[in-house]
Amino acid sequence: xxxxxxxxxxGGLDSAxxxxxxxxxxxxxxxxxxxxxQRHAAELSAAKKIAQALDATAHKxxxxxxxxxGGSALTDTxxxxxxxxENTDIPITYVPARNTIMLSLALAWAxxxxxRDIFIGVNAVDYSGYPDCRPAFIQAFENMxxxxxxxxxxxxxxxxHTPVIDxxxxxxxxxxxxxxxxxxxxxxxxxxxxxxxACGVCDSCRIRRKGFTEAGIADMTRYQV
Amino acid sequence: xxxxxxxxxxGGLDSAxxxxxxxxxxxxxxxxxxxxxQRHAAELSAAKKIAQALDATAHKxxxxxxxxxGGSALTDTxxxxxxxxENTDIPITYVPARNTIMLSLALAWAxxxxxRDIFIGVNAVDYSGYPDCRPAFIQAFENMxxxxxxxxxxxxxxxxHTPVIDxxxxxxxxxxxxxxxxxxxxxxxxxxxxxxxACGVCDSCRIRRKGFTEAGIADMTRYQV
Numbered sequence: 001x002x003x004x005x006x007x008x009x010x011g012g013l014d015s016a017x018x019x020x021x022x023x024x025x026x027x028x029x030x031x032x033x034x035x036x037x038q039r040h041a042a043e044l045s046a047a048k049k050i051a052q053a054l055d056a057t058a059h060k061x062x063x064x065x066x067x068x069x070g071g072s073a074l075t076d077t078x079x080x081x082x083x084x085x086e087n088t089d090i091p092i093t094y095v096p097a098r099n100t101i102m103l104s105l106a107l108a109w110a111x112x113x114x115x116r117d118i119f120i121g122v123n124a125v126d127y128s129g130y131p132d133c134r135p136a137f138i139q140a141f142e143n144m145x146x147x148x149x150x151x152x153x154x155x156x157x158x159x160x161h162t163p164v165i166d167x168x169x170x171x172x173x174x175x176x177x178x179x180x181x182x183x184x185x186x187x188x189x190x191x192x193x194x195x196x197x198a199c200g201v202c203d204s205c206r207i208r209r210k211g212f213t214e215a216g217i218a219d220m221t222r223y224q225v
Numbered sequence: 226x227x228x229x230x231x232x233x234x235x236g237g238l239d240s241a242x243x244x245x246x247x248x249x250x251x252x253x254x255x256x257x258x259x260x261x262x263q264r265h266a267a268e269l270s271a272a273k274k275i276a277q278a279l280d281a282t283a284h285k286x287x288x289x290x291x292x293x294x295g296g297s298a299l300t301d302t303x304x305x306x307x308x309x310x311e312n313t314d315i316p317i318t319y320v321p322a323r324n325t326i327m328l329s330l331a332l333a334w335a336x337x338x339x340x341r342d343i344f345i346g347v348n349a350v351d352y353s354g355y356p357d358c359r360p361a362f363i364q365a366f367e368n369m370x371x372x373x374x375x376x377x378x379x380x381x382x383x384x385x386h387t388p389v390i391d392x393x394x395x396x397x398x399x400x401x402x403x404x405x406x407x408x409x410x411x412x413x414x415x416x417x418x419x420x421x422x423a424c425g426v427c428d429s430c431r432i433r434r435k436g437f438t439e440a441g442i443a444d445m446t447r448y449q450v
Binding site (some may be wrong): 018060062063064065066067069070095097098099100101104105107108109111112126131132134136139140141143144145147148149153192 | 234247285287288290291292294295321322323324325326329330332333334336337356357359361365366368369370372373374375377378
């Protein structure tokens with residue numbers, strides 16, 4: 001019997017690739033998506049299709065209303081998604097403590113599944129400067145998780161896998177294509193419409209478009225314009 | 226202007242005392258309760274009354290369905306709450322990764338409030354053996370939190386305060402009484418009825434009852450039997 005892994009799945013390109021890598025490493029994959037009040041439902045509907053296409057054993061969507069805290073253009077509809085391009089500051093699309101919360105939920109499911117492996121598709125290269133995408137953060141979360149659970153007390157070490165953390169968008173796309181990821185199912189755009197059509201102008205669209213161009217691969221993203 | 230603190234408030238005795246201590250330390254308190262699918266709504270209704278009685282600046286209840294993961298008698302109605310008394314194993318009332326998830330939510334709110342202090346009423350003495358109530362876990366969470374946020378990147382240190390972690394139940398009660406906590410508002414029972422009446426027989430009721438007895442203080446808990 002293969003080992004189980006909880007794989008965080010946003011519906012985007014990076015996490016779809018992380019799921020394909022976990023599957024390629026022979027893990028039995030339990031995909032977890034978090035409905036945190038993001039602007040577009042297209043992301044979650046993409047996650048469902050990706051989980052199915054990559055044969056996840058199960059897929060759960062956990063609902064939690066992070067709009068209650070506000071502070072991000074991805075959850076607070078009073079703030080506008082910037083289209084001015086990448087910059088060095090942490091952008092307004094950063095959702096406070098999002099990866100901490102999502103990893104905590106993955107940890108809860110891992111504990112009930114008696115599973116010691118969690119995959120997350122964070123990327124520290126084309127990552128818009130979010131603090132919770134950095135290797136030092138992931139390492140600190142893993143240390144904490146190994147003190148947080150029943151399994152930890154019993155000495156069963158938990159590992160947070162970040163298989164795409166050091167890859168360029170181009171390398172992520174090439175890796176995923178080799179593993180059979182259908183990127184036309186993924187949605188990266190911060191403000192996709194309900195059908196999953198991307199705006200083409202937000203930071204996430206720009207980074208994604210550049211990745212396909214650099215990989216020399218046709219971009220299957222459906223754009224609104 | 227006094228500094229802000231996010232205070233996790235369950236509706237029980239320990240977190241009510243933690244809130245009173247935060248207030249006594251001149252923090253402007255933002256109380257946070259988590260509706261994670263616990264069996265009784267009485268706990269959350271108690272939290273509301275306590276937040277009001279102790280003059281919290283705001284009180285938010287965040288809903289998240291941890292029953293989706295199962296694995297605890299507090300969220301899985303197919304499992305029975307044990308009444309056999311304390312033992313050395315981690316009991317079935319342990320909710321997987323609960324404190325990790327609650328602290329993560331507190332961290333998100335702290336970040337949007339631009340606040341650097343979080344209070345949690347964990348207790349490592351009368352604590353039923355939960356792994357996520359231990360000082361080593363809290364320290365590891367604080368380390369992780371200081372790598373997770375925008376503020377952390379800007380060098381503003383976040384502190385997780387655990388003012389009752391080393392106190393016996395008796396000492397917690399005495400501290401709270403000095404600070405004006407009305408313990409008749411708190412609910413500790415794992416299976417209180419809707420009106421907040423305690424069962425009197427679960428682990429949490431036993432520990433609470435013993436605390437009042439040892440403090441030589443009349444127990445204002447309303448018991449069903």
